[in-house]
Amino acid sequence: MFIMNVQSSLAFIVRPGAHTSGFELSGTVGLYLVQAIGILFLIWNATYPPVIFKPAKYRVLFGVVVVQQVIGLAGESWLLSNLDPGHETLAATAARFVFFDTLGLIALAAAFLLTREGSRS
Secondary structure (H helix, E strand, O other), X not given: OHHHHHHHHHHHHHOHHHOHHHHOOOHHHHHHHHHHHHHHHHHHHOOHXXXXXXXXXXXXXXXXXXXXXXXXXXXXXXXXXXXXOXXXXXXXXXXXXHHHHHHHHHHHHHHHHHOOOOOOO
């Protein structure tokens, strides 16, 4: 998940024109907005490396990562549910984010539970 997020963020930053149509954007504003999304992905994922390598040591941070995922999924789902008809491309992009982030939340929650103190026998 982390590697895919970083790869996606770099793709958005380096090649924003390849992604503007999925957000129904164009021109300079579209390029900058897609790059901004890429930067936000990097910000979001800055918390992952300590949790990946030492989940027990960074337990509170791990909880923050799970909460970030919940907020992201809830926000994306809300946006998708409130999208006006006629934006099929944007809806498809939002649905991919919702799907990916649902899988991410399941994986993070499972890892959080499996790495809790006392769960190792």
